[in-house]
Structures are given as C-alpha cells and as structure tokens.
Amino acid sequence: MIRNDVTAAIAQRRSIRKYTAKPVTDEQLETILECGTLAPSGMNLQQWFVAAVRDPALLKEISALQKEAVLAMPDLPPVMLERAKDPAFDATFGAPVVLIVTAEGSRGSMDACLLGENMVLAAQSLGLGTCISGSVTMAFQGEKGTALLKKLGVPEGYAPVFGITLGEAAEAPEDKPREKKYAII
Ligand SMILES: Cc1cc2nc3c(=O)[nH]c(=O)nc-3n(C[C@H](O)[C@H](O)[C@H](O)COP(=O)(O)O)c2cc1C
Incomplete structure (x- = not known):
C-alpha cells in the first residue's frame, strides 16, 4: 500500500470501546464536524444532521434509553441482554x-454514511478514537426517544442512522x- 497521512489514518483506525475521561477540545470537535460536512452527498443536498453530544446528563440518558430498548426485545443476542442488565455497562x-448521525430519507442515509467515515478518519488523524454504533440508535425509539431527539436539536424528518463514540482511546485493539472482496478487471 502507498503510505501517506490519509492511508495511514485508514490503516491505523480501530473501533475503540474504552475511553479515558480526557475531554475532546472545541477545536478538535469542530475540525471533525467540518470534515464530516466536506463529504460528498447526492446532488450536494447534504441531507444529514449531526448532534455532537457531550453533556454528561444527556450521554447518560442515551445509554439508559438504549439499555431499556434492548431489554424490551428479549430475542436479541444474550450478550446484548446481559450487558443491558448490567448497571455498570455504558452503552456509549x-x-x-457521542455523535448522533441523522439523515433525511433513505438517500440521506447514504450521505450520512460518507459524512460519518470522514469524521472517523478525521478523528483518527487527530489521535482520537471512535466506534460506529448502530445499537445506540435504539435509544431513539418510542416516545421517550423522539423527545430525546428533539432535545438534541435534530430537525423534524431526520432519523438516526448510527452513532459514533469519540474520545481518547483507553485501549489498543x-x-x-x-x-480481499474486490476484483481488478
Ligand atoms: C454500521 C455499523 C454498525 C456498528 N455497530 C456497532 C455496535 O452497535 N456496537 C459495536 O460495538 N460496534 C459496532 N460497529 C463496529 C464494528 O463492529 C467494527 O467496525 C468491526 O468489527 C470491524 O472492526 P474495526 O472497526 O476495529 O476495524 C459497527 C460498525 C458499523 C460499520
């Protein structure tokens, strides 16, 4: 592989599921969000909205609602149910x-995925860890979830696509x- 700053960030990124308490600075967060919005989007419609949550009370609420939603679905894998029952487990x-990535419509979801990967790689380049989380979107189901989305400032008509946990890594997976699922023809 040809090595440069971009390919190194791509190659070195890992999903991080353990973080230190060190805050992400405003400058780091703004850089990451701006890199997200520099992603391509269909017809440049930018059908995305990101809620960058760092208020500890809201982070707790997201985790609590996600765990509540998991426990309401007993057919989920036992590992998920066990973790949701554990009061010490933090779903984020x-x-x-936590970046809650939302999109308008199904085409917006494609845009949101590209914005998300831009943010993940920007974070990696700044020495920060991330993990995409599909399961965090479970926090936004039902009435309580809809109310939480409103509290996060997510515009009407936008739905969560995935979350991204962000911070200084406390593990090195x-x-x-x-x-190699590709072919050169
Ligand atoms: C759409 C999507 C959803 C994911 N959801 C979760 C999740 O809910 N919880 C989790 O721990 N990791 C989640 N991941 C992270 C994947 O497990 C991870 O990317 C994969 O195992 C490869 O590992 P790596 O990212 O370290 O290369 C998700 C990744 C993607 C792309």
Whole structure:
C-alpha cells in the first residue's frame, strides 16, 4: 500500500470501546464536524444532521434509553441482554462525546454514511478514537426517544442512522482480519 497521512489514518483506525475521561477540545470537535460536512452527498443536498453530544446528563440518558430498548426485545443476542442488565455497562463506552448521525430519507442515509467515515478518519488523524454504533440508535425509539431527539436539536424528518463514540482511546485493539472482496478487471 502507498503510505501517506490519509492511508495511514485508514490503516491505523480501530473501533475503540474504552475511553479515558480526557475531554475532546472545541477545536478538535469542530475540525471533525467540518470534515464530516466536506463529504460528498447526492446532488450536494447534504441531507444529514449531526448532534455532537457531550453533556454528561444527556450521554447518560442515551445509554439508559438504549439499555431499556434492548431489554424490551428479549430475542436479541444474550450478550446484548446481559450487558443491558448490567448497571455498570455504558452503552456509549464511557466516551466523552457521542455523535448522533441523522439523515433525511433513505438517500440521506447514504450521505450520512460518507459524512460519518470522514469524521472517523478525521478523528483518527487527530489521535482520537471512535466506534460506529448502530445499537445506540435504539435509544431513539418510542416516545421517550423522539423527545430525546428533539432535545438534541435534530430537525423534524431526520432519523438516526448510527452513532459514533469519540474520545481518547483507553485501549489498543488488534486489527480485525479483512477479506480481499474486490476484483481488478
Ligand atoms: C454500521 C455499523 C454498525 C456498528 N455497530 C456497532 C455496535 O452497535 N456496537 C459495536 O460495538 N460496534 C459496532 N460497529 C463496529 C464494528 O463492529 C467494527 O467496525 C468491526 O468489527 C470491524 O472492526 P474495526 O472497526 O476495529 O476495524 C459497527 C460498525 C458499523 C460499520
């Protein structure tokens, strides 16, 4: 692989599920959010909205609602149910920031994915860890979840696509194996 700053950030990124309490600075957060909005989007419609949550009370509420939603679905994998029952388990891994990535419509979801990866790689380049979390979106189901989305300033018509936990990594996971699922024709 040709190595430069961009390919190094791509190669070195890992999903981080343990964070230190060190805050993410305003400058770091703004850089990450701006890099997100520099992503391509269909017809440049930018059908995304990101709520960057760092208020500890709101982070707690997101985790509590996610765990409540998991416990309401007994058919989920036992590992998820066990963690949701554990009062010490934080569904956002103790990260000081959680980015709730939302989108308008199904086309907006594609835009949101590209914005998300831009933010993840920008964070990596700044020495910060991230983990995309599909399961965090469970916090936004039902009436309480809708009310929480409003509290986060998410515009009407926008739905959560995934979350991104963000902060200083407190673990250094091994890289996960990848298959070569491509062809050069
Ligand atoms: C759409 C999507 C949803 C994910 N949801 C979760 C999740 O809910 N919880 C979690 O711990 N990791 C989640 N991940 C992280 C993946 O488990 C991780 O990217 C994968 O195992 C590869 O590991 P790596 O990111 O360290 O290379 C998600 C990743 C993606 C792309």
